[in-house]
Amino acid sequence: MAVKSFKGGANVPHFKSFTDDKEIEKMPTPDRVVIPMHQSFGDPCEPLVKVGDRVEVGQKIGDSSEFFSAPIHSSVNGVVEEIEVLPYCTGEDAKSIIIRVEGEDQEFKPTIKRNPEDMTREEIIEAIHQAGIVGMGGASFPTHINVNTKEPVEYLVLNGAECEPFLTCDHRTMVERADELVAGARILSSVIGARKCLIGIEVNKPDAIEALEERTKDDDLFEIVPLAVKYPQGFKSIMIKSTTGKDVRRGARSAEVGCIVRNVGTTVAVYEAVVYGKPLIERVVTVSGPTIPKPGNFMIKIGTPVGHIFDHCGVTDFNDATVILGGPMTGRAQHSMKAPIIKNSTGALLLPSEIVRASEPHENCVRCGKCVARCPMRLYPNQLSMLAEVEDYEGLEAWNVMDCMECGICVYSCPSNRPILEFIRHAKPIIKKMELARRGN
Amino acid sequence: MAKKGKLVVTSAPFLKEEVFINTAMRDVIIGLIPISLVSIYFYKAYAVMLIATCMVTAALTEVVFRKLMGKEHSLRDGSAVLTGLFVALLFQPTVSPVTAILATIIAIGVAKELVGGLGMNRFNPALFGRVAMILLAPLFAGIAVKAPNLGTIDAVSKASTLAMLGGGMEMPGYLEMFLAYPGGALSESSPLALLIGGIYLYKRGHINWRVPVSMLGTVAIMAFLLGQDPIYHLLSGGLMIGALFMATDWVTAPITSSGKLIFGVAIGILVVIIRVFLPPTEGVAFSILIMNAFVPVIDKATRHLAFLEPKEI
Numbered sequence: 001m002a003v004k005s006f007k008g009g010a011n012v013p014h015f016k017s018f019t020d021d022k023e024i025e026k027m028p029t030p031d032r033v034v035i036p037m038h039q040s041f042g043d044p045c046e047p048l049v050k051v052g053d054r055v056e057v058g059q060k061i062g063d064s065s066e067f068f069s070a071p072i073h074s075s076v077n078g079v080v081e082e083i084e085v086l087p088y089c090t091g092e093d094a095k096s097i098i099i100r101v102e103g104e105d106q107e108f109k110p111t112i113k114r115n116p117e118d119m120t121r122e123e124i125i126e127a128i129h130q131a132g133i134v135g136m137g138g139a140s141f142p143t144h145i146n147v148n149t150k151e152p153v154e155y156l157v158l159n160g161a162e163c164e165p166f167l168t169c170d171h172r173t174m175v176e177r178a179d180e181l182v183a184g185a186r187i188l189s190s191v192i193g194a195r196k197c198l199i200g201i202e203v204n205k206p207d208a209i210e211a212l213e214e215r216t217k218d219d220d221l222f223e224i225v226p227l228a229v230k231y232p233q234g235f236k237s238i239m240i241k242s243t244t245g246k247d248v249r250r251g252a253r254s255a256e257v258g259c260i261v262r263n264v265g266t267t268v269a270v271y272e273a274v275v276y277g278k279p280l281i282e283r284v285v286t287v288s289g290p291t292i293p294k295p296g297n298f299m300i301k302i303g304t305p306v307g308h309i310f311d312h313c314g315v316t317d318f319n320d321a322t323v324i325l326g327g328p329m330t331g332r333a334q335h336s337m338k339a340p341i342i343k344n345s346t347g348a349l350l351l352p353s354e355i356v357r358a359s360e361p362h363e364n365c366v367r368c369g370k371c372v373a374r375c376p377m378r379l380y381p382n383q384l385s386m387l388a389e390v391e392d393y394e395g396l397e398a399w400n401v402m403d404c405m406e407c408g409i410c411v412y413s414c415p416s417n418r419p420i421l422e423f424i425r426h427a428k429p430i431i432k433k434m435e436l437a438r439r440g441n
Numbered sequence: 442m443a444k445k446g447k448l449v450v451t452s453a454p455f456l457k458e459e460v461f462i463n464t465a466m467r468d469v470i471i472g473l474i475p476i477s478l479v480s481i482y483f484y485k486a487y488a489v490m491l492i493a494t495c496m497v498t499a500a501l502t503e504v505v506f507r508k509l510m511g512k513e514h515s516l517r518d519g520s521a522v523l524t525g526l527f528v529a530l531l532f533q534p535t536v537s538p539v540t541a542i543l544a545t546i547i548a549i550g551v552a553k554e555l556v557g558g559l560g561m562n563r564f565n566p567a568l569f570g571r572v573a574m575i576l577l578a579p580l581f582a583g584i585a586v587k588a589p590n591l592g593t594i595d596a597v598s599k600a601s602t603l604a605m606l607g608g609g610m611e612m613p614g615y616l617e618m619f620l621a622y623p624g625g626a627l628s629e630s631s632p633l634a635l636l637i638g639g640i641y642l643y644k645r646g647h648i649n650w651r652v653p654v655s656m657l658g659t660v661a662i663m664a665f666l667l668g669q670d671p672i673y674h675l676l677s678g679g680l681m682i683g684a685l686f687m688a689t690d691w692v693t694a695p696i697t698s699s700g701k702l703i704f705g706v707a708i709g710i711l712v713v714i715i716r717v718f719l720p721p722t723e724g725v726a727f728s729i730l731i732m733n734a735f736v737p738v739i740d741k742a743t744r745h746l747a748f749l750e751p752k753e754i
Contacts, residue, residue: 008748012456165456237748250749322449333450353449357457363518364560366462368691369649373698378748382696400747408454415460416560422452 003203004242005228008376010409012165012231012329014204018288020168022296024176027285027312029106033076033303034086034340035061038094040134041141042068047097053080057108058279060130061097070142071132075281075301078102089325089332089339096340099303106301110276116187124191124274131273132280132343137170137234137263138326140344143270146260152193154258157243158185158267160201160208161227161234164327167347169284170264172297174201174208177268182215182222184271189221192260198243199264200225202233231329232407236261238376250403265346280343287313289350291321300341307337309348322356324349329408363416371410371420377403381410381420388423393434396427404428460646462559466519468645469686472638473526476682479634480530480627486591487534488627492526494538498545499525506554520559524548527567530628530682531726537587540578544570564733565693568726575723601625603678607716618676628682632675639685648689651701656684659709667717680712683725693733700736700743708732 038044045062049055055074062072074097082098116124129144137159158181162170174181185197199216201209203226216222225243227233237248240259248257262270265284272278281302288295293314300309306323324331325345341348371381379400387395401424410420480488503521504514516522528545548570553562574581601624605612613622621631628635642648660680661671674680679687688694688708695704708728715724 010458012458241748248749249751250747318448320447320449322451322455324453324455326453328456329454331453331455333448333452333455335448335450351455356449356451356455359451363462363515364558366560366691367694367696368465368647369696370460372696376748378745378750380696380744400749403747403749406453412454412456413458413460415462415465417457417461419452421454425452 003226003228004200005230006233006238006242006376008374008378008409009230009232009238010374010413011229012409012412014229015165015288015290015328016168016171016204018166018290018292018295019286019297020171020205022168022172024172024284024297024299027298027300027304027309029076029101029301030304030308031101032081032305033078033099033101033301034088034096034305034338035072035075035099035303036086036088036094036096036340036342037062037072038088038090038092039072039140039302039343040068040070041139042066044094045069045072047083047095049080049097051080051083054078055080055099057106058281060132060279068142068145070134070144071130071279073132073279073281074099075303076101076106087335089334089342089345091332108278108281110278112277114275114277116183116190116274119274121191124187127274127277128270131269131278133266133269133273134280134343135263136265136269136280136283136344136346138330138344138346139236143262143266146262147188147191149192149255149260151255152195153255153260154195155244155260156185156189156192156194156197157239157259157261158197158199158264159234159236159239159261160199160205160212160264161239162205163202163229163231163233164329164346165231166288166349167286167327168288169286169297169346171205171208173264173268173284174205175211178211178215180268180271181264182212183275184267184269186221187270187274188260188262188267194221194260197222198225199223200227200233200239200243202227202229204229231409232376235376235405235407237405283341283343283345285309285341285345286347287349288347289321289352290355291315291319291352292350302343303340305338305340306334306348309341310337310350315350318350320353322351322353324351329412330406357411358417359419362418365418366416368415370413370415374409374413376407376409377405379403381424384427385418385420385423388427393427393431397431397434401427402431462518462520465647466523468642468647470519470523470526472642473530473686475634475637476530476628476631477526479621479631480534483594483621483623483630484534484627485594487594490538490589490591491532491534491536491541491627492529495529495541495545496522496525498542499528499549502546502549503554506550507558510554512558515559518559520553521549524553524566527686528570531567531571531626531679533626535587538589540574540581543581544574546570547573560692562692563736564730565687565690568687568730572723572726572730601629601678602673602676603629603716606673606677612673615672615676618673626679629678632681635681635685639681642685642689648685649698649701651698652688652694652705653684655702655705656688656709656712659706660712663710663713664717667713669717674713674716678716679723679725683708683712683729687725688729688732693736695736695739695743697740697743697745699745700739703739703743704732704736707735
């Protein structure tokens, strides 16, 4: 079994043993859900319901006429209590629909069962669109746009790397829902006209590799690609390079290099959307952290507040801990226990202050070179941080700051504890503006 | 839903590798313990006094210079006392305490703090201080008092193996030289002890193999080509501490992998040229400092393409 890898990156402690053997359980429905109207890359949705309306599980409650958007559905049966602009887990504000849950039965009941082989390509894409499927690994790009390629695309790459520490939701999905995953991959492959479906999985998940090998060994469409355990293996362009050997050029969309990359959770959601018409109203979330009494992998309804989740997992004291939605390398720290799970929330983590990186103080760069050796985009993060410190935006552009995909490995590695990524995040919008101004002239 | 304790909100990444400047400096000091012990074994009170003098001077110099420049002292990062230890190891046990103190003051004050502090220095501070004292020796001839007599020890007055090599004297056996053999600077007393320290630093992830391997390899090959005994060259003088501890200094070595190789090879070539064709004193120190000056050029010439850069033109 040849293990594929990439240049750069580093071994970051996994912290996966808290949950990697825990079967996916259903999280009880909270009293209220908060559903933000902006859960995908692109434009936000407008609410289709008003205060006082009764809504059902799976009912569409938000949509947009813009191209880059995906509709949003109610994850519960209940009554719309309020619609207001609230901060949500991305750090931005969005119109959010607050639904008071009513009734015991909160399950989605499929009313149809379709055979994807009897459906046209357009029907399948429309089913994906109507179900509001977006990339569930973090990017939340609307899947119906992603798969609607003009030309056939050679490879469907399923991203089962799950390189972020703590997270095991994709791992458990691959082990427990391998049949639906393979069926979803067949649907996606047919839509994009893929010749080959590569499933990239880090070798620290041997049971996932085995489960998928077992189900795909007689099918030439599939190839399981074991990947080295290295962060950030699961980032899109790294994934493409590791699994297919292809280089992604600056500015090129992955379809142009013959690849469509989808997260394994998304692929299962596609299967359910196409076959059962089930919208994206719940997802597997890893609830973890060294101090959580009952960590696990849970099927959680979109809109469930993190406070409800930590209650269920036995957390009673926060003790200056940090609550993160997503993984510990790229996720977002939350201000409020009311912050809801959204479509791309891979994890809800509670990290005690002892293991959380202190943001202060930082020192001069001592040129140890770790960030340069580890940057998967082959940038010079040390240089970028120094240029950003003196606000040399031309210099930053010349050193390709816009290539940075913010994996955070530079900050993780820096012995001077330099906030390299904060510098870069601050500089990017300014450079984008400069670019636009130049194009305007 | 009421919970005790508040939430702390910071930005990603939330994890941090347990490597900081102070832990790295601490590890380098640990890496220097074997060679320090060997030199104390050979030179007894002379070595203890020299090491203590330089480390204390280094700490004081840093405090004073930073105070004068209106900055807080940064003793906690450990780089000052480490530089002091390095300076001590670069001297012979009988060096005048005045010389050692001046070298340390120049190392910390001039080569590090005056140019902006750790990270901003282009030259390895310890080597800079050591070499400055060679060049400035005539100026200080009057005040360079002799080292106090701390007992009669044969080892103290031994010629270094490098001097023996240059003078065509009869050399000790390879094994003896490799394990421990007194003579010259404190750091020249045991290649094995330095190697143990170097391997420790490598295992801890603080140094890269490229600089030591290319530097030592080049010296061996060059010596062989010039008809000299490569093994004696590898085992004598400041080569080992230079290759493992000095040329691998983060701040003053190239940042790219290929740059590190070029840097090591160039130092190796210079070392052999100086040793064979010039008076063989501090050849390693001069070679490393010369190449320190070329680091920006090497970094620029070896800048690698970004991942997304088009590979074919």
